[in-house]
Amino acid sequence: MSATTTRELVEIDERRLLRRLDDLAQRGALAQGGIYRALYSPAWSSAMELVAGWLKEAGLFVRRDAVGNVWGRIEGSRGGRAIVTGSHIDTVRGGGALDGALGVVAGIEAVTSLWDRFGRSTRILECVAICEEEGSRFNTNFWGARAIADRLEPGEADRVRDADGMTLAEAMRSVGLDPATAAGAVRRDIDVFVELHVEQGPILEDHGPRLGVVTTIAGTAHLEVTVRGQPDHAGAMAMTRRRDALLGASAMTLAIAETAVRMGHPAVATVGTIAVEPAQVNVVPGIARFTVDARHTDPARRTELLTQIGDACKAIARERKLDVEIRTLRDRPPVTLSPRIADVLRRACLAAGMEPRDMTSGAGHDAQVLTAAANVGMLFVPSIGGRSHCPDEATTADDVVLGTRALATALRELAYQM
Ligand SMILES: [Zn+2]
Structure with a gap:
């Protein structure tokens, strides 16, 4: 097929797709609502078994790699070089049924439908359930995609621990994986990676259309801000003489949010954690320590956002006679996805009767890590209410089906060309 041919939309099995999403959502379902599939946990293993079963049922060649990513393959x-689709199987604690799961289940549905309808592909076609993306159990993320892209750090599996003190290496052994062989997961033969994902924000729902093609993924910076004042007696020290670190941190929190609002979309800045010392009910806080997550898709604007956040914190500290120290915990630059694959995705959306919206992603994704190993494209479907990372995360069945058909259509162009 040439790029100019009008493509027909690939049919899929809608009922199987929706039923499997429901089935996967049972693995790791919490009594209080929401889902938690932590890397290498029993819920995770159970989800991976389910996925492997679907791949086998489709007649694909199935294997688990050295870090536990599960692959299904058509030779x-x-x-x-291979054409690959997929997403991550893990979730945040109390997460929803679609973040990651949609890309896994839709990927399997798309590849299975292509195999059933058109037989063997010309190119190697694979779907993958990536073992971990969220960083919700261990203080590390993109574990699965980084293993594929040869981006694991030496000794990382022995260094990082979960909340119970178990190392990642020990957790790997608990599911029959050998951390010493993790490098075996590296792939140098992937040509294209395409990921279908829920938007996790409100743009498609508010402004349409129902499909978005991602062109850029925002760069994320994580800062740790430590504000030092003076601990004092909560009863005896006059309000006017205090150097309250928490009041300073509170003013900074507001100023940080205002900085991102002033800069405008897609700038975002979030204070997600805060701790005070000595943390006693009757003591004026002497130290307040908080984190900032700041993102932008434009490298220069992102730097500007970080500079303005730093300046705002320093100005407030000066006013309030506090000391402030800002440490960078993480600094990931924005990532541009492949224009060629974006075009393939646009053609697939047009086959679905829809001109897609070009979008930036504020959230991080496996796709951004895999740009180190492949030409990467990403397709978004709407999130109801823009909600994600919560039990209410949802997308209409029509949009799930539409996104999966567009994905299958794109994979057909990529893997079945003469
Ligand atoms: Zn995700």
């Missing part, structure tokens, strides 16, 4: 008649 292309002409070999070459």
Whole structure:
């Protein structure tokens, strides 16, 4: 097929797709609502078994790699570098049924439908359930995609621990994986990676259309801000003489949010954690320590956002006679996805009768890590109310089906070309 041919939308099995999403949502379902599938936990293993079963049922060649990513493969008649689709199987604590799961289940549905309808592909076609993306159990993230892209750090599995003190390496052994062989997960033969994901924000729902093609993924910076004042007696020290670290941190929190609001979309800044010392009911806080998550898709604007946040904190500290120290915990630059794959996705959306919206992603994704190993494209479907990382995360069945058909159509162009 040439790029100019009008493509027809690939049919999928809608009922199987929706039923499987429901089935996967039972793995790791919490009594109080929401889902938690932590890396290498029993819920995670159970979800991976379910996925492997679907891949086997489809007649694909199934394997688990050295870090536990599960792959299903169609050997292309002409070999070459692989066309891959998928997403992550893990969730945040109390997460929803679609973040990651949609890309896994839709990927399997798309590849299975292509295999059933058109037989063997010309290119190698694979779907993958990536073992971890969220960083919700261990203080590390993109574990699965980084293993594929050869971006694991030496000794990382022995260094990082979960809240119970178990190392990532020990957790790997508990599910029959050998941390010493983690490098075996590296793939140098992937040509294309395409990920379908829920938007996790409100743009598609508020402004339409129902499909978005991601062009850029925002760069994330994590800062740790430590504000030092003076601990004093909560009863005896006059209000006017205090150097209350928490009041300073509170003013900074407001100023940080205002900085992002002033800069405008897609700038975002979030204070997500805060701790005070000595943390006693009758003591004026002497130290307040909080984190900032700041993101922008434009490298220069992101730097500007970080500078303005730093300046705002310093000005407030000066006014209130406090000391402030800002430490960078993480600094990931924005990532541009492949224009060629974006075009393939646009054509697939047009086949679905829809001109897609070009979008930036504020959230991080496996796709951004895999740009180190492949040409990457990403397709978004709407999130109801823009909600994600919560039990209410949802997308209409029509949009789930539409996104999956568009994905299958794109994969057909990529993997079935003569
Ligand atoms: Zn995700």
